[in-house]
Ligand SMILES: C[C@](O)(CO)[C@H](O)COP(=O)(O)OP(=O)(O)OC[C@H]1O[C@@H](n2ccc(N)nc2=O)[C@H](O)[C@@H]1O
């Protein structure tokens with residue numbers, strides 16, 4: 001096949017892997033296997049990693065640019081591609097290249113989103129014909145945040161984050177601070193002082209303003225830079241923690257106010273400026289066709 005034929009199929013193209021924010025997060029219980037039952041609202045933003053795929057003739061799954069500190073076989077894109085091969089018996093190989101823009105250990109779900117993009121795009125490029133439901137189920141085996149990135153719409157989530165209902169949240173501009181620390185999600189979920197018995201709420205309660213994150217007290221205690229970032233962002237808007245952190249964010253109705261906050265905070269912090277979107281940029285690029 002010629003290079004232009006391969007490109008027209010989507011090989012060699014850059015596919016987005018967007019970030020998510022948790023607009024609220026309640027921990028309502030714990031399963032026998034230790035995983036926590038949550039209620040959360042996932043909101044997509046337009047900050048993205050970019051991932052490209054090229055055919056590999058030897059049938060292996062390989063990374064062109066492994067992420068420092070993450071062994072190639074543990075990278076979530078490699079695990080996602082190998083899971084697809086194992087599940088379907090597909091014998092194809094692939095070279096994966098990740099332009100990493102999303103901070104790691106930030107609560108923006110970067111690794112999970114990279115995995116979801118790999119599942120969806122290779123399903124298309126390898127012609128596997130798996131449904132969105134099956135891809136979400138495979139995604140859940142890789143991490144609790146992967147299914148929503150396969151789902152591709154802002155969502156109210158329950159279970160460990162895999163029971164998803166599409167929701168409409170207001171269009172907003174977003175400023176995100178990445179404090180200078182990495183939060184280990186597992187450590188937070190194992191912490192003694194973590195609230196694990198929040199009363200479940202309904203979507204209408206969230207829309208009426210009940211939007212706390214149960215991880216914040218313990219995360220703030222363990223990571224002082226996150227408390228400082230919340231204080232700094234609170235000068236401009238309602239500052240919240242996404243997931244287990246480390247990132248904190250505020251939403252703005254006005255682009256000008258968001259830009260003002262972004263510029264002021266940029267002097268002292270690693271800051272990102274983003275726009276909330278209803279649909280994952282990956283799904284927008286994949287279009288309506290079969291997955
Ligand atoms: C905090 C959130 O980001 C909210 O969206 C997610 O719940 C975390 O999702 P994730 O990073 O994909 O998490 P995983 O990679 O599945 O799990 C990391 C570790 O966090 C703990 N974990 C995670 C999710 C969950 N609902 N309960 C848990 O107890 C488990 O100990 C697990 O070993």
Ligand SMILES: Nc1ncnc2c1ncn2[C@@H]1O[C@H](COP(=O)(O)OP(=O)(O)OP(=O)(O)O)[C@@H](O)[C@H]1O
Pocket residue numbers: 067069070074075076077098103104105106107108109110111112114115145185243244245246
């Ligand atoms: N492609 C990848 N990109 C980023 N991290 C990866 C990747 N593959 C594996 N990882 C591992 O996953 C860990 C968590 O990374 P990630 O960026 O998803 O964190 P996060 O934003 O806190 O995610 P979450 O909100 O889902 O908890 C990293 O520290 C790294 O060890």
